Amino acid sequence: MCEEIELEKVVVLAMHGAPASDFPKREMAELFDLRGKLRHASEETRASLQRRHDELDAKMRSWPRTAENDPFFNGSQALAAQLRREMNCDVIVGFNEFCSPGVDEALDQAAAMRPRQVVIVTPMMTPGGAHSKAEIPEAIDGAQRRHPGISFIYAWPFETAEIAKFLAVQMEMFLIRKGDQPSALGQLNDLKASS
Numbered sequence: 001m002c003e004e005i006e007l008e009k010v011v012v013l014a015m016h017g018a019p020a021s022d023f024p025k026r027e028m029a030e031l032f033d034l035r036g037k038l039r040h041a042s043e044e045t046r047a048s049l050q051r052r053h054d055e056l057d058a059k060m061r062s063w064p065r066t067a068e069n070d071p072f073f074n075g076s077q078a079l080a081a082q083l084r085r086e087m088n089c090d091v092i093v094g095f096n097e098f099c100s101p102g103v104d105e106a107l108d109q110a111a112a113m114r115p116r117q118v119v120i121v122t123p124m125m126t127p128g129g130a131h132s133k134a135e136i137p138e139a140i141d142g143a144q145r146r147h148p149g150i151s152f153i154y155a156w157p158f159e160t161a162e163i164a165k166f167l168a169v170q171m172e173m174f175l176i177r178k179g180d181q182p183s184a185l186g187q188l189n190d191l192k193a194s195s
Contacts, residue, residue, distance in 0.1 A: 007089070007090070008116055009089050009118070010090045010092065010115040010119075011087055011120075012091075012093075012094050012121075013091055013123075016095070016097070016124065016131060017072070017095035019060060019098050022069045023063050027059065028060070031056040057097075061100040070099070076093050076095075077093060090113060094139075096131045096136070104139045107152070108143065108146065111147040111150050117152075119155055120136065120155065120156075122156060125158045127160075132156055136154065136156070
């Protein structure tokens with residue numbers, strides 16, 4: 001009998017998601033319309049609206065993705081590949097909406113690998129967004145209940161000062177590439193020093 005190897009950690013990269021550009025427009029409009037109607041639906045109409053919503057949502061999430069019809073999906077996979085190299089561990093991408101796997105499913109996939117820890121991170125850096133502040137934590141709470149032997153760690157929120165430094169470095173790199181004047185670089189250095 002072979003022993004199962006327990007991993008130290010698996011990362012779940014929680015991304016927003018975007019509709020594929022070639023998804024049928026009529027059905028996309030219907031899905032968005034149903035989202036609005038469900039917010040205000042009475043108990044009598046909610047069940048039928050929810051069924052149709054879930055049917056369209058499943059169709060959209062399972063729609064085949066390519067670099068052409070969903071550059072965001074492609075970019076999410078590229079970010080996961082880079083994170084995999086940086087962290088030297090498995091990285092699973094989960095999407096809040098529009099794409100599969102959903103965050104819940106990605107958390108379950110990570111748990112199925114039997115790690116000690118599942119670390120969840122999102123590139124949604126600014127505090128206050130519904131996905132990062134509410135929906136991802138709800139998914140993590142559900143996964144923790146389903147997989148009590150695994151530690152789920154949400155590496156969020158980001159420190160505002162760290163976000164500002166990251167953005168300043170990014171701007172500096174682009175200014176250097178464009179050969180802009182040193183005064184602009186000095187202003188960015190002043191910004192970094194004050195944070």
